[in-house]
Amino acid sequence: MADRFTRRFVLAGLGAAMAPGVALANAPLVSLRPQLRGAQPLGAERLIQAAGLRGEVAFAVADAQTGVELEAVGGDLGLPPASVAKALTALYALDVLGPEFRFETKLVADGTIENGVLNGDLILVGGGDPLLDTDALATMAANLREVGITEVRGAFKVYDGALPYVFSIDPGQPDHLGYSPAISGISLNFNRVHFEWKRAGTNYDVTMDARSARYKPAVDMATMWVEARKAPIYTYEASARQDRWTVARAALGNGGARWLPVRKPALYAGDVFRTLARSNGIVLDRVQVTRQAPVGLALVVHNSDQLDSILRGMLKYSTNITAEMVGMTASRARGAELQSLTDSADEMNLWAAETYGVDGVAMVDHSGLGDASRIAPSALVKMLVEAQKSGALRPLLKRFNLTDSQGRPVKNHPIKVDAKTGTLNFVSGLGGFITTPDGSELAFAIFTADVDHRAKIPRSQRERPSGARSWNSRSRRLQRALIARWGTLSGS
Known part of the structure; x- marks a missing residue:
C-alpha cells in the first residue's frame, strides 16, 4: 500500500524507528529535527503496513513553533476528516465571532401590553443557540410571568429564520440516528426527542418527551407507534405538524430508551414552550412557525455561554449540531x-x-459527518501551526491518552497530546498538538479512510456495518504508534 503515497521526509536514519510495541525507554538513534532532504526511511511506512488497513493512510507532522514539516506520507492527499473537522470549525468561529460571543434567544411581544395582557403576538425568537435546552425554556417561561405577562390574546409564533433549515446534517445516515438531526435557527436539546418504552403485559407504554436536567415535558409533535414486525427497526414519516415514527415490536425487549432526531425544530421548541408557559399560568395558542424577522419589544432574553466554552x-x-450551528452563524456573520x-x-x-x-480544504459541512468532505493533512497542520501562535485552540482540545501494549491508558505519559478525534465507519482521523518529553511542540494530522468500501454500505446498515469496528480499532492503534514514534524521536 505504501507505494501509492506521496512521501516527504525531513529526517535521516530512521530505519530503527520504533514499532508499536517498543518501549519508550529505548533510546532512538536520531532526533526529530530538520535534516537534509533525500533520505526516505521506512519506519513510518512499516507502521502503516503493520496496521493492515484497506484504503488510504495520510499524515503530516510539523514543528509547531517554526512550521517546518518534519514528516509526511500523503500529506497533500485529501481524505474525509470525520469529526477532526470540528477543530477547523472552532478556528473559524473563534476568528469570525470571537471567544466572547454569545447567542441570544428571546421572547418578543408584537403588540401592546395592558395590565399583563399582551394584545398581539408572542414570538419565541431563535438566535442559533446550539445549547438551548428545556431548562432554559423553563426559565424563560417563568421570567415571562415575572415581567407581568398573564395572558396572550394574539398568536404564538416561533421564529427560526436566523439560520437556513436543513432536514438532516447528512441525509445518507439512517433516519433514526440522533447525531444527524435537522437544523434551523432554533434548536432544543440538540434537536433530539427522548423515546422510552416499557413492557405493559402484552403491550408497551411509550413516551416521547423533551427531558433535560430538571424537566421532562411530553411532546405532541413527535409520535411513536409499535408495530408487529421484525424489520426495519424504525420508520419515519413527516406530516405537516409531526414527526411520525414506528418501531418494530420484536426489537423492544422489556424496555429501554434512546434519543431520536427532531426534523421540525421550531414546532418542537414551540410545543415544549407552550407546556412550560401553561405551568406558569400563561395559555398560548397552537404554534405557528415564521421565518419573517420579528419586530417588537423583547420581554425576556436568554444568553448562551460564551463561544469558547461552547466550543x-x-x-x-463531538456534538455535530453544535458544529453546524456555530459554523453557519460564522458564515452569516461574514x-x-x-x-x-x-x-x-x-x-x-x-x-x-x-x-x-x-488549498487542501474542501468541506461540505462543519461537523465532518458528511463523508464527501476532504482535508489534506498538510493543510490542517499548517492551520494548527498558525493557531498555536495565539494559543486559542489547544486549551479547548481534549487530552488524548496514549496506551501501553495492552491498550490500557498510561497515566503521566511523558508524551502529552491534545487533539480532536474523528470516527465514521471505515474513516478515522486525529489532529492536534504533541508536547514531547523534551518540551518540543508538534502539530499533526492523521487521516485513514476506506472510501470505496464505505460507499458500498447500504444506508440501512450504516449504524453498525460489518467489519467497521475492527477497521477503526486498527486505525486508532496506528495513530497512537505514530504519535509515540514522533514523541520518542523528538524527545531523545
Whole structure:
C-alpha cells in the first residue's frame, strides 16, 4: 500500500524507528529535527503496513513553533476528516465571532401590553443557540410571568429564520440516528426527542418527551407507534405538524430508551414552550412557525455561554449540531447568503484559503459527518501551526491518552497530546498538538479512510456495518504508534 503515497521526509536514519510495541525507554538513534532532504526511511511506512488497513493512510507532522514539516506520507492527499473537522470549525468561529460571543434567544411581544395582557403576538425568537435546552425554556417561561405577562390574546409564533433549515446534517445516515438531526435557527436539546418504552403485559407504554436536567415535558409533535414486525427497526414519516415514527415490536425487549432526531425544530421548541408557559399560568395558542424577522419589544432574553466554552464542549463531546450551528452563524456573520449547509461550508473553505493560504480544504459541512468532505493533512497542520501562535485552540482540545501494549491508558505519559478525534465507519482521523518529553511542540494530522468500501454500505446498515469496528480499532492503534514514534524521536 505504501507505494501509492506521496512521501516527504525531513529526517535521516530512521530505519530503527520504533514499532508499536517498543518501549519508550529505548533510546532512538536520531532526533526529530530538520535534516537534509533525500533520505526516505521506512519506519513510518512499516507502521502503516503493520496496521493492515484497506484504503488510504495520510499524515503530516510539523514543528509547531517554526512550521517546518518534519514528516509526511500523503500529506497533500485529501481524505474525509470525520469529526477532526470540528477543530477547523472552532478556528473559524473563534476568528469570525470571537471567544466572547454569545447567542441570544428571546421572547418578543408584537403588540401592546395592558395590565399583563399582551394584545398581539408572542414570538419565541431563535438566535442559533446550539445549547438551548428545556431548562432554559423553563426559565424563560417563568421570567415571562415575572415581567407581568398573564395572558396572550394574539398568536404564538416561533421564529427560526436566523439560520437556513436543513432536514438532516447528512441525509445518507439512517433516519433514526440522533447525531444527524435537522437544523434551523432554533434548536432544543440538540434537536433530539427522548423515546422510552416499557413492557405493559402484552403491550408497551411509550413516551416521547423533551427531558433535560430538571424537566421532562411530553411532546405532541413527535409520535411513536409499535408495530408487529421484525424489520426495519424504525420508520419515519413527516406530516405537516409531526414527526411520525414506528418501531418494530420484536426489537423492544422489556424496555429501554434512546434519543431520536427532531426534523421540525421550531414546532418542537414551540410545543415544549407552550407546556412550560401553561405551568406558569400563561395559555398560548397552537404554534405557528415564521421565518419573517420579528419586530417588537423583547420581554425576556436568554444568553448562551460564551463561544469558547461552547466550543470546548463541542470538541469534548463531538456534538455535530453544535458544529453546524456555530459554523453557519460564522458564515452569516461574514455576510454569506446561505441556502444550505454546503453554502456555509463553502464559505468556511474560502476563509481557510484567505486566512491560512491553504488549498487542501474542501468541506461540505462543519461537523465532518458528511463523508464527501476532504482535508489534506498538510493543510490542517499548517492551520494548527498558525493557531498555536495565539494559543486559542489547544486549551479547548481534549487530552488524548496514549496506551501501553495492552491498550490500557498510561497515566503521566511523558508524551502529552491534545487533539480532536474523528470516527465514521471505515474513516478515522486525529489532529492536534504533541508536547514531547523534551518540551518540543508538534502539530499533526492523521487521516485513514476506506472510501470505496464505505460507499458500498447500504444506508440501512450504516449504524453498525460489518467489519467497521475492527477497521477503526486498527486505525486508532496506528495513530497512537505514530504519535509515540514522533514523541520518542523528538524527545531523545
